[in-house]
Amino acid sequence: MKILLAEDDDVFRLLLGTLLFEDGYDVVAAPDGMKAWERLDGEGADLCVFDVDMPGMTGIDLLKRLRNDDRFSGLPVIMLTVKALVEDQLAGYKAGADEYIPKPVDADILLARIEALTRKTGKRKG
Numbered sequence: 001m002k003i004l005l006a007e008d009d010d011v012f013r014l015l016l017g018t019l020l021f022e023d024g025y026d027v028v029a030a031p032d033g034m035k036a037w038e039r040l041d042g043e044g045a046d047l048c049v050f051d052v053d054m055p056g057m058t059g060i061d062l063l064k065r066l067r068n069d070d071r072f073s074g075l076p077v078i079m080l081t082v083k084a085l086v087e088d089q090l091a092g093y094k095a096g097a098d099e100y101i102p103k104p105v106d107a108d109i110l111l112a113r114i115e116a117l118t119r120k121t122g123k124r125k126g
């Protein structure tokens with residue numbers, strides 16, 4: 001099962017990518033929204049984890065673009081961001097997020113939420 005990770009912070013992208021990989025997922029990591037879109041457009045994914053604040057295309061813009069594409073309208077998307085205000089979270093859900101998780105997040109909680117989302121889609125690790 002492939003997770004597309006979009007995160008502009010190099011350290012956090014590496015940490016998060018390693019966490020997901022060690023938990024048994026295939027990980028495709030992109031440093032901004034446009035590169036994430038190119039990867040998704042080209043090879044697809046089974047679940048996405050997007051930061052919000054990124055240079056160029058933000059995580060919200062990326063999410064909207066994906067939701068407007070029939071191929072990805074039902075793809076599970078988790079927003080993972082320091083933008084934690086109520087209006088930020090509501091904007092995320094309105095744009096089509098399945099989960100909106102403020103940073104910092106406990107690693108086990110993030111993995112549990114990914115598992116909960118993938119239970120619905122029937123996708124498995126590996």
Ligand SMILES: [Mg+2]
Binds near residue numbers: 007008009051052053
């Ligand atoms: Mg960021």
